[in-house]
Amino acid sequence: MTATAALQFAYTVVFVPDVEEAVAFYRRAFGLSARMVTKAFAQLDTGSVSLAFGAEFNERRELPDGFAFHENRPALPAAGVQISFAAEDVEQAFARAVAAGCTPVVTPARQPWGQTVSRVRDLNGVLVSIVSPFRPEA
Numbered sequence: 291m292t293a294t295a296a297l298q299f300a301y302t303v304v305f306v307p308d309v310e311e312a313v314a315f316y317r318r319a320f321g322l323s324a325r326m327v328t329k330a331f332a333q334l335d336t337g338s339v340s341l342a343f344g345a346e347f348n349e350r351r352e353l354p355d356g357f358a359f360h361e362n363r364p365a366l367p368a369a370g371v372q373i374s375f376a377a378e379d380v381e382q383a384f385a386r387a388v389a390a391g392c393t394p395v396v397t398p399a400r401q402p403w404g405q406t407v408s409r410v411r412d413l414n415g416v417l418v419s420i421v422s423p424f425r426p427e428a
Contacts, residue, residue, distance in 0.1 A: 301333060301340035302373070305349050305359060306414050312343045315413045319390035320375060320383070341373060364393065364415040372409070372417040376424075380406040383420045392418070 306312040313332045316322045325333040325340065330348040333340045346361065353359075360369055377383035380398045388394050392410035395417070400406050406422040 299339055301342045303331075303342040303344045304362065304373070304414075304416055305346050306343045306362065307346055309343045309345050312412075312414065315391065316341075319387045319392055319412065320418075321386070336375075362414040362416045364411060364413070366415060368411060368415060368417040372419050374419040374421060376422065377420055378422065380408055380420050380422050384408045384410065387418070387420065 304312075309329060309332050310327060313324050313327050313334065316334055317324070322334045322336060322341070325335050330345045331342065333342045349359070360366075362369060375383070384394075384398050387410050392412055394408075394410055396407065396409040398406050398408040398420075403424075405424055408420045410418050410420070412418055
């Protein structure tokens, strides 16, 4: 029996109603740049792993008939997943996101394990955390 190569996490895709609008919003709110943008798909430059947006219309076309997914919308409960960004200055990053139109959920607060953690919802209702880098105590 041969060993199988370990998988590497490549990117997360968030289905959105308007890919270009989501990219523009993430530029304003989080200072991210795009690797590539089309009407159906985009990848943002977020370091070693990308954040991508896929157009809902395209995903519906590509998925099998009868398959449904929970749409991200501000008026609906957040999906059971969040996007997380690390920032040295969480308070400043949180303020920028809120000023750009994110809805505040949890204001920045230092946690018992040492990280500062905050949460917002983006223009589509996606839950986004802004945290300080995790630095385990030596």
